[in-house]
Amino acid sequence: MVMTCPRRTKIEKIEHLSSRQVTFSKRRKGLFNKAGKFSVRCGAEIAVIVFSNTKKMYQFSSPSMEHILSRRNRVMKERAGGSVMESPEKKSQHEAPSLSSDSLSAIAAVLQEENRALNLDGSRLKGLELDGMSLRELNELEKQIREGIESIEKRKIDVENYYQQPVYMLEDSDRLDGNTSNFFSGTSSSAISDCIESELSKQFVDTCLHL
């Protein structure tokens, strides 16, 4: 019988390199596992990004990483907008100032990155570019797609009924449809797109950029 145990309560960097590396692997696995259970059990969306000492990157996310990061971008943009417009006169919008070349290029760059992410998301929903996805991610993707099919089938029935029914049924049909998009209500483009639309100040652009 061996005296094997984690007796240390001290949270400090592990000195010995090799044992630090093995601990890294174990804890990473544990953390990702915990994150996964958390997301399932609480219906939450979770993303975890880890960089090891050896510069290697690992990531876990419950829906896709791109999805969560873009959702975060949206939130950050809202917050930035809220805090920037904190002045009492926030209703009185300034005349949209033209953006500097720097801001524009920054925006273009971010848009480009968002495009890349959106493209990847879209491709994967079509079953393309699946390289590098874990089994877990694939299952998640498949689940999402199957939910999508259900919505589409429902919608098809609605549309069929629409053709077969007098006009006064239209409203109900639309209501039903409105309920269909329950989870992602705010699917209006992206944070950065909005950014351009409202032509916000350079200050805000900088906020956007600290993704």
Added chain:
Amino acid sequence: MVMTCPRRTKIEKIEHLSSRQVTFSKRRKGLFNKAGKFSVRCGAEIAVIVFSNTKKMYQFSSPSMEHILSRRNRVMKERAGGSVMESPEKKSQHEAPSLSSDSLSAIAAVLQEENRALNLDGSRLKGLELDGMSLRELNELEKQIREGIESIEKRKIDVENYYQQPVYMLEDSDRLDGNTSNFFSGTSSSAISDCIESELSKQFVDTCLHL
């Protein structure tokens, strides 16, 4: 003496709303705490982003979130660049010429529109924003999605077989397991994006965005 215990091994969504919310808080705290200790003990950089059912966002990160996300962007960028079949000349690119404000606005506008379209595409593949689609279009969409599922199922089988490979494959398998998307097929969105990519790459993407 009460029989209080977490006897459930089943990992499924908690039914009751209020208990799900309290569990969310507890688990979130636990996860963040664990992430923090992990980062200290292993000298790793960690970022965690959580969205609750109630749409609230929480985040934890060991250095700053911005630092980690920008580091991730850099990695993704490298991977995308690495897997793209680059023409030999492409390495010796021209000195990025600075673009006029006007051209940048135009580029941004195009990107924005592209973004909008991509967003809509993605949403529809998820069964959202189906308003205004004809029956024929819906059928087309469904067909595409079903093809996607087939690819994914095939891919899942591949990945499963991958896991069953002998030990010498383990290193790669571990990377897959860690959800590390090791190679990103860097298919740029479109001709326009490609064009912009070359124009912007050095000057803006690298400099401004730290991609």
Added chain:
DNA sequence: GACTATGTATAACC
């Protein structure tokens, strides 16, 4: 990489 003694997280109760 498996084992296991011990530490830690947490689900149901108050």
Added chain:
DNA sequence: GGTTATACATAGTC
């Protein structure tokens, strides 16, 4: 929000 019985994670050893 505190407590506690149990499930789970993990550090050290083989």
